[in-house]
Amino acid sequence: MLNTLNVVRLLPELILLVTALVVIFVDLYARRRTALWLLPGVSIAGLVLAFVAAFAQWGAQEVVAGTLAADSFAFYFKLVAAVTVVLVILASVRYMRERTRFLGEFYAFLLVATLAVFVAVSATDLITVYLGLETLSIVSYVLTGFLRDDKRSNEAAIKYFLYGAVASAIMLYGFSLLYGLTGTTDLAEIARRLQAGDVLANLEWVAWPAVILAAVGFAFKASLVPFHQWAPDAYEGAPTPVTMFLSTVSKATGFAVMARVFLTAMPSLGEYWMALLYGLAILTMTVGNLIALRQTSVKRMLAYSSIAHAGFILMGLVAVTAPAGGHPFNGLDGVLMYVVAYAFTNAGAFAVVAAVEDGTGDATLDNFAGLIARAPFLAAAMLIFLLSLAGVPPLAGFAAKLFVFAPVVRQEYYALAVVALVNAVVAAGYYLKVVKQMFFVEVPERPAFAVARGMRWALWLMIIGVFGVGIFMNWFAFMSVRSAAGMLGL
Amino acid sequence: MAFFERWVLTIILFWPLLASLWVLLIPKEQEDRIRRVSIWMSVVPLVLAAVLFVDYGTRFLGGTGGIQYEVQVTWIPQLGASYHIGADALSVPLIFLTALLTTLSLYYSARVIKHRVKEYFFLFLLLETGMFGVFMALDLVLFYVFWEVGLVPMFFLIGIWGHENRMYASLKFFLYTLVGSVAMLLAFLALYFKTGTFDIVKLTEMRPFADDIVRASLVFFGIFLGLAIKVPSWPFHTWLPDAHTEAPTAGSVILAGILLKLGAYGFLRILLPILPSAFAYWGFLMVILGVISIVYGAFVCMAQTDLKRLIAYSSVSHMGYVMLGLGAAGVALTGSVPWLASKDSAALAMDGAMLQMFNHGIITGALFFLVGILYERAHTRDLTAFGGLSAKLPYYYGIFMVAGFASLGLPGLAGFWSEFFVFRGAFDIVRIWAAIGAIGVVVTAGYILWRIVANVFLGEFNEERWGNKLWDMVGYEKATLWPLILIMFFLGLYPTPLVNFFNSAAVELLTKAGFMF
């Protein structure tokens, strides 16, 4: 039964829900001119409130109503999601205004998606895990296909939808096996049952299928190769702010869920899923980067790059350990660090893409030529984001790389380390291609263009975020180490 | 005084960053103001660096020595990483060199760069902070941060203001260096896991992996790769000719003058003190790479027709001396050199390597300025296009000869000392390899005199082609070169102040690494 205290724990989710409804109502009743600023305003206010509500509970460690955890790990992701969605909203103000009439619904959907994220990252039961992920997915399909009169948006949504449906069905099958083996859907309980004698005998046959089939769903969400193929198409076709969302928050959710399920429910199957993820990590970063190398659309290139980054994030999970004394570099903190760094960075890069699309029509590499002269702020911002993606200190990407490389070195996974090293360089190669295009190529004939106000704010926030994470690494390290330690039971 | 001691490094370090931000705030149309601000702002760290040099020299040298002006502020307590900076007898001269070359480069660029001025000066000042940071950092994370910070502006300097093939060169430069630096980062992490700290001073005391040569070697090569690419040692040098050739003049100067030194500095600041056993174990490899670099670089120079490329390759050769000196010291560290005649040899080899770092900065910096001056007039770097400039441009000729002779290690000029010290050390430790390396000395004379001087300055002047297009050095060019030339002369005759610094550093480093004098 729910008591009052538990409701407080659910406050962030409730705030989001209410905000989403308010947004719908505002959309119904406000005049269009007012709605244009009121809708994002209300949404952001709601997110900020949710952020505050989540932040206020930082340090809690309990399970709400049996299926949701109110722990630092969940709050961490909620905070990241809230901030990122604020940025997405800021970036989408003008972009969406010019492309659709259904602004209220758009923001409401974003809020519901965030709500789904909140549920998914704190889910402690296979049912909530599934539901959270699926809610996120379904809302994401809608968001992706939001520009319903745009062939590309629609195509992206359909591909995303079909892929997601199948992936989640496969995952479900895996869940059903887990359930059958342990007779429970509660993650912690599963872990306990997996240690029981009668279950152990069967592990030989169920462990791999359960791990593999369940991993398909997470891998789909986190777009790990070879379960990534929806991602480039969806990212490219989706409205760019939605891409921002998908490539950061949605992906982070995939990792959060994966980490929680694997770490809470299957710690005893560590060698199984770690081996699987080891392979996936190598594949993901390599294939993502190699394809990114060959792209001519910056948006698509970033899509592949975000796939590659998923491989880097995965390194943290592959090498996860529980060092005595709760020291940093346990692997999971790398995932967390990466997620926050990546949220600012990748969202930023996609935001710039959105701004360039706004200014020039589309986001081919060619359209980035001479950007420094045409929109210096955008070029500078993009440079910062790209450098951060490449892991250049003192930007966020460096902090992230540091924290995911570290556990790999600690575990002495040399092959993975070398592959990651090579990939970091390959990635820098195509990021620099964009930098080159923006700064080294000069096209005096192309006109300058302006950047929307909301976008400007969003970009500034993200730049500050990128520098902030890099320079004040200690704060973020503190938070991620704490969250991770809680998750790892330290 | 206390204030000075506590803040001087921080001010030097971040002053250029502040200056660059100031430049960023000036509207880009006010080019003259940007230039003035940059130059004058860069003078501040120069003066401070000079004061630092004198202060360290008078107060600590010969006395306590060691790392002074230390500042340690907690940065990432979880990782034991801190904002920990300091300077010892090794870094103080290099900080000065950095400040000097930057100011000269800015001064020279102010007249030459007319395109995208604001960005140029912004990046240049940013670059200075990066370089200072590397020379000051006493924390591996901080070191890495500044190491990379220096990378980006140089990428732009080459890519935007470079010559025809600049995009390719800049990309190559960046990616090469990145490979090394990521490998280095991995090795840093391995050190961290062994010891639980990133602090260089603490690591030096702990000497991780002292009894595990396999892991020590693994870590060693991680860091080695990063540093050797930067130095660059053969066979990691191939980014250098392109980067140097395509960079704008001041970019080449800084690239050759300072950035290459970052790599060599890393050997001395990180590898030697922290991993002395691996350093000793692999010292011989460094000797071999150093010797190959010397001879190979020198021979390749002989085949060049592009003046700038030639000087670029000469850097490979000259930085080979650094590697040779360091490697020889490493071999001596093993204690298994039965024929070692003098315990001083190891220190002298290191003195030589350090001197070479400084001298090469001065000399090659000057040479790149000189090539730039010629290029500004002729718009070609083809050696064979010239001839007889000694008569037409006597002033230029004179300055070039001094720099050229210094480069080929003529006694009486700065370059000699580094070669002398390196050979003095190396001949006692790795005799045969040092002897092979000595071939480079002859070939160096060959390419400086045969390729450059004979082609460009002697012979006949092509009146038809050049006519009035070439004119002798003018005021600002002279002002750029004279400080360097004077230093070459001064150090050539009286290297004492600098050797005092470096010898003190070398003795200290070797003692810490367990060398028994």
Place this chain on the structure above:
Amino acid sequence: MVPLSWYLAVAAVLFVLGLFGVLSRRNAVAILMGVELMLNAVNINLLAFWRYTQPENVAGLVFAVIVLTVAAAEAAVGLALFIALYRLRESVNVDEIQLLKG
């Protein structure tokens, strides 16, 4: 009583049949039908496990209910997307949409 494995066998067959439909049908709606079959298979699994291992614990039932609900929501969104697709292209053949690739 019917052995558990029989149910599991039916579910497995249904699952791969659905998968086959998903993989081989051109029409988007037909693919969706395949997906529904797969979800049904999962539900059979869930219920069979519930019945045979923990009949007193309703988690399996709850799970099945949720799956049902989600399937409905999914179908709604999916079909809406197909209709939009049809409006845009006069066809719902999935192998004909490939604007986005590479």
Place this chain on the structure above:
Amino acid sequence: MILKVVFLLVSLFTVGSALMVVTHKNLFSSALFLVASFFGVAALYVLLEAEFLAVAQVLIYVGAIATLIIFAIMLTRGMMSGRTSPRNDQAAWAGLASVVLGLVLLYVVVFRVQWPVVEKPVPPDTIEQLGRALVGRYVVPFEVASVLLLAALVGAVLIAREKEV
């Protein structure tokens, strides 16, 4: 024994219908077979003594989803007569993958694993317990599912609506 026979018949019916769903050329027929298959599954639920779920299955799958599907088929009917093949180029591969996967699943799930089967009757108050669970322990999923349904509905309407005026 009878149960087993019934089970076999029901499952044959279900699987057979499902086979027709994925193989029948005519989409509309496929949809009808799908309905049949859904009914078969509902019958299996009954055999599993999950009557509530059987009812829900019929209501939701047959009543809602299958109807939606048939609607969608009607709405998108224009070009879907049998002129072109209903299968794509990779059908063979798809068949291979499905068969192999099916065999693997059967081998593992059915033959290898000793599931921890307990011979217990279904408690009589199962439906009540289900109700309690949905407002107790599983209240959050329950609520979220409702939000999801709402959102999906809004989204579907938003996307499927006729072109703007």
Place this chain on the structure above:
Amino acid sequence: MDTLLVLIPALPFLAFITIVLVTNHDKRLSASLTIGATALSWLLGWYFAFRALLHPEHYAEHPMAWTVPWFPGGHTVFVTGFQVDLLTAAMLFMVPFLCLLIFIYSLGYMEGDPRFSRFFAYLALFATGMLGFILADNMLLAFIFWELMGVCSYLLIGFWSFRKPGETHIDHAQVERARRASLKAFITTRVGDTVMLAGMVLLYAMTGSLRWSEVLAPHTLERLAEQMTQMPVFGDVRWATLLAILVFWGAIGKSAQFPLHVWLPDAMEGPTPVSALIHAATMVSAGVYLIIRTFPLFHVVAHGHNGAMWFVAFIGTFTALFAATIGVAQFDIKRVLAYSTISQLGYMFAALGIGAYVAAAFHLLMHAFFKALLFLGSGSVIHAMHHGHHVAHEHAHGEEDLGGLEFNPNDMRFMGGLMKKMPITAWTFIAGGLSLAAFPIITAGFWSKDEILAEAWHNGHMWVFWTLAVAAFLTAFYTGRQIFMTFFGEPRTEAARHAHESPKTMTYPLIILAVFAIAGGWVGIPETFPGLGPLVKGWFQSVMEIQAEALHIHMEPVPFNPVPALISMTMALGGLLVAWLIYGTRPLGFEDPLERPLNGLWQVLYHKYWIDEIYQGTIIAFAKWFAVFLYKVDDVWIIDPLVDKVGRFGRWLAFSTRRFVDEQIIDRLVNLTAWVSNVLGEWFRQIQTGQVQNYLLAIALTVTVLLLLTVF
């Protein structure tokens, strides 16, 4: 007072700096600065020299010195400074004085050169180098000045790679020759110097010091003589021997000994005063000075095992004969002198090799005077021929028949009969020539050379003795040939006919030098020489022996032996006589009388044994080839095929792809990586077909395969 030692090299250096930076445009002032500074150095130098020479016992043990700490190295501090002991004093007597004379001479010789000021600046810098070298109290400082001399030599040899004074047009061949000669000089000596540098650093390593006083201290040397080192090829070698030989290579380069002698003849492209000063009197003999200075190191190993001494003797002796033979067949008046210089330096090394420390030093000084005199004389001749040629041209005598040869003021075949035209030059030249030919009793050259031969005979080095004797004969012969071809007979060309005496700035130095060339040797008449000996009491020998004693080298006084003395006299007189018979008795044409009779041998000698060609064809060719080879490896070979491949690959890729390839991929390993990445990337990209069912199939296959792999 001893601190003033610094001024001796510093004054010319200041003059150099001042000229370069300030007075470059004022020729007269520049020349005055150089000459003034050198004059002051000379006075100071003589003050110190005579102070030392007058109190030999004291200063041999305790040289006048000025020191300053230089730099630390490890735990020891290197101290540097200047010192004057007796050996330095002897050099100090000669060097600044000669410098001054030759500088004054240059005033006239370089008249009208457009780069007159710079010439004097270089001269001043050279004076710094030479004076610093002899004064240095340690090998390192000496090496610095040694190389400084090398640079000045380089700069001055190439001085006319621009334009000669008075030339109206640029002589392209001359420019090219000067350019090559300067390069050759620097790089060839650099080879020797590098070996020497190796020897020096090893010496430094072994002894911990480079100060003469410490390195050459007896206990240090004994240690070096006892310790063995393992060498590849040679096996066990004594340290002292190894170090001595390495150091000696520096001298081989600087003093143009075989096989590094090739640069010196070419160095004659420089202005004649330069040849006289640098390439005859001072710099080249610096090599000898170096060996004399480090003689204890050579000498320390007991006789039977002394590879170093033997090596020095061999190189010296061989070079003495070898160069003398070449000198016989040269026509260029300066080249003859150049080979003679090489030969005479060989004499000195031979002397050192057989342990004749004093004799070598003595010959060094004497040779400096008479060879400087000869060069200045030849310069005067050339100057005159040059003017004569111009005058002849102005008088429009039409094209002159030169036997198919091109006119060259240096060529002795175009001279003849100059005695009447320029008597001062002629007489002083003859004085110098006789001294070189070792005309008995009266000339300086006789006394110094005779002593070397006497020592060789006395110490039983018969092969050295006889080789040197033959060389002495050849020396006398080519000297005579030169004198007869130049000054006697009738003028053979218009230029010679129109030649006239040089200005006083040139002739006065000649006269002064002539005095020294004859009378200088009288200070070194051995005490044992019958008749003259007791008069002089071998003053020079006694002084130098004190120095040697201070270094613990024990010199046996050589008793007078008439046999070698007579042989020596016979050789000198015989050579002159034969020369007179061949060249003095009948009019000469443009062909040498020996050219036909000797035929093949003549060609060998004329072409200097083709040593230059051999070097050109082997070492230099190899170095150039190797350079190009490495460069290609580095930049061309490994790239190009790859680029090719990439290019072919690019053709079937999309346009954007090709542009990427063209722009990005032109390098080896990185490019290979890039290439592979791109191929793989493209391949993976093709997997991304855009068909969602393909993606789904991929999932299905992946899951199936994974399950198969893991379950079974």
